[in-house]
Amino acid sequence: MSNERAPMSEQKTTHFGFEQVAVEKKAERVAGVFHSVAAKYDVMNDLMSAGIHRLWKRFTIEASGVRAGHKVLDIAGGTGDLSYQFAKLVGKDGQVILADINSSMLNVGRDRLIDRGVAGNIQFAQTDAQYLPFPDNTFDCITIAFGLRNVTDKDLALRSMLRVLKPGGRLLVLEFSKPQHTALEKVYDTYSFKLLPLIGKLVTNDADSYRYLAESIRMHPDQETLKDMMKSAGFVNTEFTNMTGGNVALHKGFKS
Amino acid sequence: MDPMLSTAALASAEKIINTALAYDPASRIALAELSPQVLAVHISSPDVKIFVMPSVDGIELHSHYEGDITTQLEGTLPALLSLIKSERLNLKDSGVQLFGSTSFLAELQKILKNLDIDWEEMLSQVFGDVIGHQGAELIRSKMSWTKDRVSNIQRLTSEFLTEELRVLPSAPELNFFNAQVDELKLGADRVTARIEQILARIERQNAQQQAAQQE
Structure with missing residues (x-):
């Protein structure tokens, strides 16, 4: 489903949840959602996943193979869960860049990391994943956790990530995916479209943003499609690992 | 999985x-x-x-x-x-x-x-100093009791199997048996060495006899 763009009269469109919007409007609409949820993003993540998002991220950290001295780019790093762990792993000789397109999310992440005493080997960049402002062959590892589905042109973003990865470096994409059991999918649908907006309304007084999050998960490419997209972008040895029955998958690919 | x-x-x-x-x-x-x-x-x-x-x-x-x-x-x-x-x-x-x-x-x-976890401090953080201290004392005494019980159970089980059921030999019996096996093994080794010595002597004598006949 490369880039989900479909012609609608003369204007190029893409999806925003289940809604079709002009390509140039999607980033603005997504930004609106994340400006709205930034302050309570962590609380909502814990509520929505019953804390399991910490295990998904822990598994991602282990699969990253990041070691002392490495340079790591954490795209859509939001509130800095992954960056915090990476900063500990790379040590004083390494470098972590927490990048997010959304200033509200980046501010929350930066404040949290400073409060936790992380400094010296971490930098913050407000940047678009489609046009990464870094030189070629810069990073040993790039992660994008629960961010790719919000990117307007995913193929462009994947190519941009490949460009800034060092040869031999790896990309890890942690994202919601397609449940592997029909029964689980039905339960998950009910939860996402009925319960999730309700929790969103109660906690952040913003049901629409959480409805978008649920819809955007459904519109995101499934495991095999995303793996093919990574291959098409130029990644090699691509593979994915399903977690919690395929609700979430970790895709891995290397730059040759 | x-x-x-x-x-x-x-x-x-x-x-x-x-x-x-x-x-x-x-x-x-x-x-x-x-x-x-x-x-x-x-x-x-x-x-x-x-x-x-x-x-x-x-x-x-x-x-x-x-x-x-x-x-x-x-x-x-x-x-x-x-x-x-x-x-x-x-x-x-x-x-x-x-x-x-x-x-x-x-x-x-x-x-x-050398692990020495301060249970009292851990419990005091949650329940306050008085209850924390009592809880820690309880843990210490229970741990000591459990250690004693485990040791007793091991001893009693061993005695029951050897003395009552007689399905296992007692430690002195086993030691005596081991000593006998060792003695037997040493004896067998000595016999083997003796036989090898005799065979070597016979071989030497045969060789000497053959040499004398050829002369």
């Missing part, structure tokens, strides 16, 4: 261990000094690999690690568990194989042996 199960199990174990270590600052400092060394524990049955990394927060447990490993232990789960409980540094006949540095393992064993 969903990787989340092992990740969750290791995350829980790590949390529990580090919470306990928070009340034993000396062990925590000693562990931090061992960073960035890595211990890989390979359980052969079921096939599970766990990576143990000392850090400033206590220890980290991972199911996947791609860096250099300082020490690797391989063996069955019971063999590895008995190694943790024992104070021995020699792995001979333990059923555990070791690869890499032995000094790192010795340091870890030393920390484990």
